[in-house]
Amino acid sequence: MNKMIVKINELHPHPAQAEIYGDNADQRLIDSIEEHGLTVPINIVDGELYGLGGSYVIISGHRRVDAMKRLGKDEIEAYWEKGESRILEDINFSNYNLNREKTEKQKINEFLYIKQKLCQIAKHKQTWASSENKKNIPKHIRLILLQYNIDVNERINVRELTGYITGLSEYIIKLFTALFDDEYLDIFINKYIDCGVITQNEADKLVIQFEEFRESVLNGDITYNQAYKEVQDLKKRFEKDYKKILKKKAKKEDLTKKEADKLAKPVKAKNVKPVIFKMNYADMFFEEKIDLPLSDVVMSYEGVDLYNVNGVSYLKGQNGLKRVSSLALIEMYNRVS
DSSP states (O other): OEEEEEEGGGEEOOTTHHHHTOOOOOHHHHHHHHHHOOOSOEEEEEGGGGTOTTSEEEEEOHHHHHHHHHTTOOEEEEEEEOOSOHHHHHHHHHHHHTTSOOOHHHHHHHHHHHHHHHHHHHHHHHHHHTSSOGGGSOHHHHHHHHHTTOOTTSOOOHHHHHHHHHOOOHHHHHHHHHHHOHHHHHHHHHHHHHTTSSOHHHHHHHHHHHHHHHHHHHTTSSOHHHHHHHHHHHHHHHHHHHHHHHHHHHTTSOOOHHHHHHHOOOOOOSSOEEEEESSOOGGGSSOBSOOOOGGGBOBOSSOEEEEEETTEEEEEETTEEEEOBHHHHHHHHHHHO
């Protein structure tokens, strides 16, 4: 990190500055710099990282730059780094702003931005960590993992890490996600459109309803808890209708793993006789229509514990017994063969 004097007209704001914070220097900061001068240099990186060759991007100090402009200054003192990668500098941009005073809207924007970046990092890490040669993981990803003390082989828990970085509680993260995360809303709505619980017209109205929730919360008309309860009540109603649809479908055709997971319940049965199959799954491929969550299945390379209850096949899982479908058995075969 090098200290240098840079011309203000060579500086560009970070791309997310306006979207997340959208504020300029207040009069108190302007008066302070006019009286005492700039006591803390800003932080900048090469603009090439952001497609702005020949200039610099501000990582920390947007309001200080604005104050200097208003005071008629054309130069400012800065700490300069070339920068390892754009995503690393995006994380640094977030870190530098964590302790500043923020409005409620700025807190939400900051949370969504950090969560989005961590999801990108988790995806990159998973891609490189799955390769045989973990030395292929780029340096900037390693630096981010090191910064948060995450092992290369360790799975990134985005929600937990977002809470650690922002200082938000798990409950507040749930609230922010349910009420303000557009990606969550898209998944939420598309799921129920696809399964026929709601129509596209109803979905459009639901988007408007969420916007009203958000506006009401930010205006202080309702509390976060009240808005969250409204969302959870909607979800419960949709889930109830969804299960009714799945039960009708299960009588006619196979369900996907996700669909069956909604209906699957541990089977309580007496006199269950275990049967061990060792790498011979062909006879098991066409059993029952209801699938099971594979995460619950107990299996090994030697075989799978299969139970027979009144002529129906079940697999022994961590949460009890689950009915077996051809789809699940084929997938297990592919995983252990």
